[in-house]
Amino acid sequence: MARTAGSHSDVTGPRVRAAALSLFARHGYAAVSMRQIARDVGVQAGALYNYTPDKQTLLFELMRDHMVELLEAVDGLPAGPPMERLEHFVRFHIAFHHDRPDAVFIAYMELRNLDPDNFSEIEALRSRYEAVLESIFSDGVTAQAFELRDAKVAAMAVIAMLTGVNTWFRAGGRLSLSAVQDHYWDMVHKMVVSAGGSIQP
Amino acid sequence: MARTAGSHSDVTGPRVRAAALSLFARHGYAAVSMRQIARDVGVQAGALYNYTPDKQTLLFELMRDHMVELLEAVDGLPAGPPMERLEHFVRFHIAFHHDRPDAVFIAYMELRNLDPDNFSEIEALRSRYEAVLESIFSDGVTAQAFELRDAKVAAMAVIAMLTGVNTWFRAGGRLSLSAVQDHYWDMVHKMVVSAGGSIQP
DNA sequence: GATTTATCTGAACAATCGTTCAAAACCAAG
DNA sequence: CTTGGTTTTGAACGATTGTTCAGATAAATC
Structure with missing residues (x-):
């Protein structure tokens, strides 16, 4: 046998990436x-090499695509005063990561399985994302909106805290996603203002 | 050849566990x-089976020993009012995890490589640890010390935030470990007290 | 010194790994 | 229908995997 009926790269390509994403997330690269x-x-192993030069590149491209998508999304958040940008960031991070549990998992867990060059590229993208939140914080400090x-x-603390939602939150449980967003925003908001209730009632 | 000069299980056993811990942390199980x-x-592969029935058990015992040690340590923290217990917990978690980066890494990253029974046992230990912090929080709420x-x-948020320190902190850098503990305690402390009108309607 | 026990080697096992490639079968275009 | 390009099969490659075990040597015991 050889080429199968109905086979087409526009169909198989995405299915290869989807299967790899799911399996890497569940069992590890x-x-x-x-x-x-x-x-x-639903294909023989040899056919995968029409879609990736090797297993390593398959992993790398999944991670890179995820990070690029993340950066594009965070760059689309609205401007405004630091406190508003911070709230947007918190709610965005939780929602975006909740929608992509497998990609998030891989992006955090499989760094050590990347070749050095690939690792550097992913790390650079991650640093850019962290820099977005860091800028919000430094702007807020400069504007004396944050303490x-x-x-x-x-x-680093807030990103770790927010990403941690993926480890325990399951839709359909005790809390809705928006309730979780509210709660985390409450905690982050308190974190950046001075303690002691000086602002108001 | 066969038994080598100076060989002794009291020496080789710990070395097997140490090598496995380091390698699993660096490259993954x-x-x-x-x-x-x-x-x-410094031994042939067959000799390892004097110290573990199989690779899976080697991983499991590393994780279980780590979790048991963690639980024993947290149980030794002093009693007191919720705010003091919370501060002790924050500083303890950062220091304990900083001292065992490999074990911490494995305990968080290799869960998916555990057989179902082993997974359940590790998860139970982890839940017990999380329950310690949860109790501090509920006690503080009951005592109206926390909001x-x-x-x-x-x-879950605080544990994720604290554990995240291991991903970026390196001794000898810009900050000392105790400065990091101070900073995290500052953030956690603010999180649990009222910031004045910060609660979402 | 003799005997027993503890520890390790070195070879072997079947299974699986990532990857390659010629040949075959399908699809699209003329 | 014919041609040319696309996609997959199926077999094969050498390398490596976790694990077992008989035999050999060192250490401990008597």
């Missing part, structure tokens, strides 16, 4: 074989 | 072979 991906797609010791540390 | 571990120990919407959510 190193634990997933090309043959497992192929079986999920913070260190914008960099605060950015 | 699935990406590390028994032969790599053996090479690090928090949801002790469970707050516990």
Whole structure:
């Protein structure tokens, strides 16, 4: 046998990426074989090499695409005063990551399986994302809207806190996603203003 | 050849665990072979099976030992009012995790490589740890020392935030570990008290 | 010194790994 | 229908995987 009825790269290509994303997220890059991906797609292992030069590139491109999408989305957030930008960032991060649990998981867990060059590229993209939040914090400190010791540390702390939602939140549970967004925004908001209720009633 | 001069299980056993811990943390469980571990120990692969029935058990015991040690340590924290217990928890978590970066990394990243039974056991230990912080929060809410919407959510948020320190902090950098502890405690402290009108309607 | 026990080697096992490639079968265009 | 390009199969490659085990040597015990 050879080419199968109905086969087309516009269909198989996305299915290869989807299967790899799902399997890498569930079992880890190193634990997933090309043959497992192929079986999920419904194809023999050799056919995968029409869609990626090798397994490493398949992983890298999944991660890069995710990070590029993340950066484009965060760049589209509205301008405004630091406090508003911070609230937008918090709600955005939770929602965006909730919509892509597999890609998020991979982007955080499979860094060590990247070749050095690929690792550097992903790390650069991640740093750009962290810099977005760090800028919000430093702008807020400059404008005296926030009281913070260190914008960099605060950015790392908040991103870790927000990304952690993916580890426990499940739709259909006790809380809705927007309730979670509200709660996290409440916590982050308190974090950046001075404690003691000086602002108001 | 056979038994080598100076060989002793009291020496080789810990070295096997240390090599596995380091390699699993650096490359991931699935990406590390028994032969790599053996090479690090300075032994042939077959000798490893004097110290573990199989690779899976080696991983599981590293994770379980880490979690048990964590739970014993957190149980040793002093009693007191919720705000003091919270501060102790924050500083403890950062210091304890900073001292064991490899074990922490494995305990968070290799869950998916555990057999179902082993996974359940590690998850139970993790839940017990999270419950410690959750209790501090609910006690603080009851005592009206904290203003928090949801002790469970707050516990997950704070643990994620604190554990994140391991991803960026390096001793010898811009900040000392105790400066980081101070900064995180500042943020967590603000999070649990009223900021004055910050609560969303 | 003799005997027992502890520890390791080195070879072997079947299974699986990522990857390549010629041949085959399908699709699209003329 | 014919031609040319696209897509997949299926077999094959050498390398590596986790694990087992008989035999050999060192250490401990008597």
